[in-house]
Amino acid sequence: MANAISLKQYLADELRKGNIDADLVGLLSDTMTACKQISYDLSQGALMGILGMAGSENVQGEDQKKMDIISNDVMIEANNRSGYVSGMASEEEETAYTLPSDAPRGKYMLLFDPLDGSSNIDVNISVGTIFSILNSPEGVENPTDKDFLQPGTTQVAAGAVVYGQSTLLVLTLGNGSHGFTLDRNIGEFILTQPDIQIPADTREFAINASNQRFWEAPVQRYVDECLQGAEGPRGENFNMRWVASMVAEVYRILTRGGVFLYPMDEKMRAQGGKLRIMYEANPMGFIVEQAGGACSTGRERIMEIQPTGLHMRVPVILGSKNEVERIISYHKDA
């Protein structure tokens, strides 16, 4: 590609402008090395024996796939001894991960969902990696769970990598959301979607309709109105998509608009929702807001919530701004 800007060049430019520091450049580049490894492993599939179950459960009682564990190990190894982080937290780790005692400590903390959408691995549908970067509290040698419990508004950077037909990174450093496509020939991410803007209006929604009987009234109302199409109160026909990989869902919304809902439902009330705030909802919220969209539980902006646990769950409604605001207003009405 003529005049192509690589992720390396993009980060060097942000460094020159004083928007980020060299440690963050190093951390992002190590994290992308991990994602390139995960992308390669996924592309080999059965050839490398990475499909199927690991035969174990994570702390959240979910069955782990082999790739959940491999991706988690790859992310940890890529960042373990870099000197850019003081600790890490992962969907697949019960508590905050402590670096080896002889490893240098850095000024950031890295949180991640190493493999998002893992029910899709074995069926060759897009999956992804989501990450969030926070400042490490001063003077803390080995951050514990409580050190990670910062609201999403304090995120320094967030990214989501989609392993699909191409491998794509969407990154925000707090000045817009930008898309990079992995050029496998040279092993570099290339800036292909600068300054993504989510259309404010949409006629496409994403929700797992098998949970319908458990939804709350405002979500019932919203979906019902969409389904009534041109004959209903919206006066327009709506389209529906559900990939069951949040990364793919969010990337679609970043590209052509739409709204994604994993709302509160009766069977999940005790656990607070389905998606985890620290390494799913907050980084996605940061990316979506930086692209002009909105991200809410229906009752509050997700990034302003004070997290109470590393694996805390929240209802998630995100995407095209006007549509998310409409759903919020239905919550107020109810």
Ligand code: AHG
């Ligand atoms: P993970 O694979 O990291 O556990 O996350 C899966 C999440 C999310 O990506 C997706 O939107 C949702 O779970 C799918 O849930 P259902 O299987 O209930 O549709």
Ligand code: MN
């Ligand atoms: Mn996930």
Ligand code: MN
């Ligand atoms: Mn996961």
